[in-house]
Amino acid sequence: MARRGAFRTAIASCVFVLAACAAASQIKGSPAIDSLSLEELDGRLQTCPVVQELNTAKAAHFEAAPSSLTTQLFSVLFPGSPAVNALLATLYISGPPNFLLALVPTNIDPSSLSVMVAFAVGGLLGDTLFHLLPEIFVGEDEPDRARFVLVEPNRNLILGLGILVGFMTFVAMDKGLRIATGGEGHDHSHGHAHGDEKHARTADVGLSTGANTVQGEAKLRKKGDNKKDQADEQSQLKEINPSVKLGGYLNLIADFTHNITDGLAMSASFYASPTIGATTTVAVFFHEIPHEVGDFALLIQSGFSKRAAMASQFVTAIGALMGTLIGIAVQEFGSGGADGEAMPRNGGLWGTSLTWGDMLLPFTAGTFLYVGTVAVIPELLETGPNKGEELRKTLTQFAAVAAGAGIMLYISWHE
Known part of the structure; x- marks a missing residue:
């Protein structure tokens, strides 16, 4: 004391x-x-x-x-430079969740992922509020020296603008996919709203005129049909409703784009500080598990085989690597003065000390805010007719959100 x-x-x-x-x-x-x-x-x-x-x-x-357990673990997982650590983080968030799909049954209901989604929301919001936003406006603490923050005109305004741009970028992505799918309300569009009951119902509606209808007719006529009728029904099973197929392919495109933003988040956070990079990796990893499972279920509903759905998810993971490489390039070549010289205090964007590399972290925070609020919270607000069951479900979801945010708070407190 x-x-x-x-x-x-x-x-x-x-x-x-x-x-x-x-x-x-x-x-x-x-x-x-x-x-x-x-x-x-x-x-x-x-x-x-x-x-x-x-x-x-x-x-x-x-x-x-004493050095905390999380600090020791992060030093083992991320032992290199910011660029190397960002690439390692991209591997961590892209590899294991995709390999886990081999254990996921093809008949999984996306709505069953609601608790996992709530946990991921807590992690994303916790990382944004406890790590990203303080880092953006104040900076990272240093253990052996005092760090002073220069309050300069318009710097915080430009940082806030970067957050807004990130937020509205995901609004545009979501809106664009809704337009492409005929305004059916595809909350899963950008690869974030996993466990989406609304989307599951949309998929079921589409399939009711395709595979589900054929399956129902097959059961009713099974006893009286001959082999020829059964062969015809099997061929109809493959004819998934075109709008549902389109939804699957559009989701792959949106998922690829979303993974690019994940890669940008990895590079921006590690160039900000090792701790920010590590905690952002943890938050994105927690989110990627229901993300990949939800996308996998959507692709199965869209007519993909299990192998094709898994292969598609690995292809979209390339977007994360692209985003990381783009972020590294921006940080390496878009920061500082010319020829490696120190940039004057007012020689950056619009007469401030900011560089283009400094804008990646606010952009990331904006996307995380959209994911954790607009994209997913409406799912958690949906209720059914059974009040007792919905109350238990709500308490479980709130506990999952608190657990996800609590992990981020623990890491922040002991870093």
């Missing part, structure tokens, strides 16, 4: 003395201040005696704290 009190005292002292320290370091009023980069400004601040005292207290505080 005494060490924590000293740590807080050092912080309070730094707040009051920082202006004087800046003046003593000739930061304030310097004619070349606008030409300095954020790193150069931070370097000058670090020469302040009060900041150095704060750094010493902070380093001692973190050295005394």
Whole structure:
């Protein structure tokens, strides 16, 4: 407690003395201040005696704290550079969920995934609120030194605009697929609304004029039909309603596009910090399991065989790799000044210190907000006539959301 009190005292002292320290370091009023980069400004601040005292207290505080289990695990899973770690994360979120499809029965009901979807929503919203948004506006804490945030005109406005662009991008994707499917309300369109009861009902309606109708007739006439009639019925089983087939193919396209955004999220988060990258990987991984199972069930309903559905999911996973590579390229070539020189503080986007690489994380946060709210929450709000059953279901879903968010909070608290 005494060490924590000293740590807080050092912080309070730094707040009051920082202006004087800046003046003593000739930061304030310097004619070349606008030409300095954020790193150069931070370097000058670090020469302040009060900041150095704060750094010493902070380093001692973190050295005394034992390394958490999650930190040790993340260091094993992600041992390389931001680019290498982003590629590893893409492999983690794309490989295992797709291989799990071999264990999924072909007659799975997407609505049975509602609890898993609720858990994934908690993870996504927890990652967004506990990690991404604080990182976007404030930055990541450093264990051995004080980190100061420069409040500059319009920087936060541009970051907020990036979040809005990410959100509206997924709105456009969802709306476009609804138009392509005739306005049937395809909430699963961008590959997020897994466990979608509405979509399951839509698929059932489409199949009622195709395979389901044929199956019902086959059972009624089974005793009296000859082999020729049975052969005709088998051929009709393969003739899935065209609108349902179209929904399956459009879902593959949307899933491929969604996976690109997942790859962008991996690269943006790891270039922000190793902790942000690791937690984003965990959140996306939790989401990918019901994601892939829901898409798998949709493809089966659209007339795909189990092998073809699994192969299609592996093909769409290429989108995640593409997104990661695009994100790495943006981070490597879209950040900093020309020829590797430090960019002046106001030499970025619209006279701020932001670069195009800095906009990937806000875009990711916007997509996660859409996924965790607009895309999935309506499913969790749907209720049936049985009040007792719906109450139990609701409590289970809320518990799953709390569990997903709780894991993200635990990781944030002990990172």
